[in-house]
Amino acid sequence: MNLKNTRILNLIIAAIVAIALLINWTPATAQQRTSLTVSAAISLSPALTEIKTVYQSSNPNVNITYNFGASGGLAQQIQQGAPVDIFFSAATKQMDALQQANLLLNETRRNLLTNRLVLITPKNGVFLNDFKQLTDAKIKKIAIGEPKSVPVGQYAQEMLTKLGLWQQLQPKLVLGNNVRQVLTFVESGNVDAGIVYTTDAKASDKVTVHLTAAENLHSPIVYPLAVIRNSRNSAAAKAFVEFLAGDRAKIVFKKYGFGLAR
DSSP: OOHHHHHHHHHHHHHHHHHHHHHHOOOTTOOOOEEEEEEEEGGGHHHHHHHHHHHHHHOTTEEEEEEEEOHHHHHHHHHTTOOOSEEEOSSHHHHHHHHHTTOBOTTOOEEEEEOOEEEEEETTOOOOSSGGGGGSTTOOOEEEEOTTTOHHHHHHHHHHHHTTOHHHHGGGEEEESSHHHHHHHHHTTSSSEEEEEHHHHHTOSSEEEEEEOOGGGSOOOEEEEEEBTTOTTHHHHHHHHHHHTSHHHHHHHHHTTOEEOO
């Protein structure tokens, strides 16, 4: 091969190498895409869905996947090794269990939000102005969350027990797997009344809110969140937790009816 052909061949090889490098090259300022899995109480779904859009608009390299459900079931999944980066619970009980099992990343737990418990009926349903009216014969079915695994059911049980109604209402109770299922039972008219969070009732135009439970009738409704110790992206998880606790996210939470924990 003569010198001229050798130079041409070398130029072709150099060009091929340069193209290959360009294909695999990203600017120094570009970050590697990070994925976060957030297990959160289903009552948070509308607010967190909006917050995700806000966050990713300024953090396009962070992909957030939500796993919504009852806090008890989500905590159990984490205890069984589910790959979760952040847990956002509707009660402290489930978060306490994870902390006792040493499954939370140190110093990342914080109480963020509060909520209230309300009595609802289907739109244009029976008018109620006292929780004791739930014992009336015209109220045949009452939906609440399963107290063992659904925080809103736990709070409802505490309230009805303090009012001396729990045992009497047992035959009427229809238990939901999460607060959204309880809301659906009421919206559909399959039950005469239900007990949900004020945020869930606010999201529906198919129910009427009759009463808000006094806060001394149940444990404080507090939403704690924390980074899970086994998170594969703990730095990104911490950053998102900080955003959730920041002013921009608080505006969204307030919009959906949540209070802010002290």
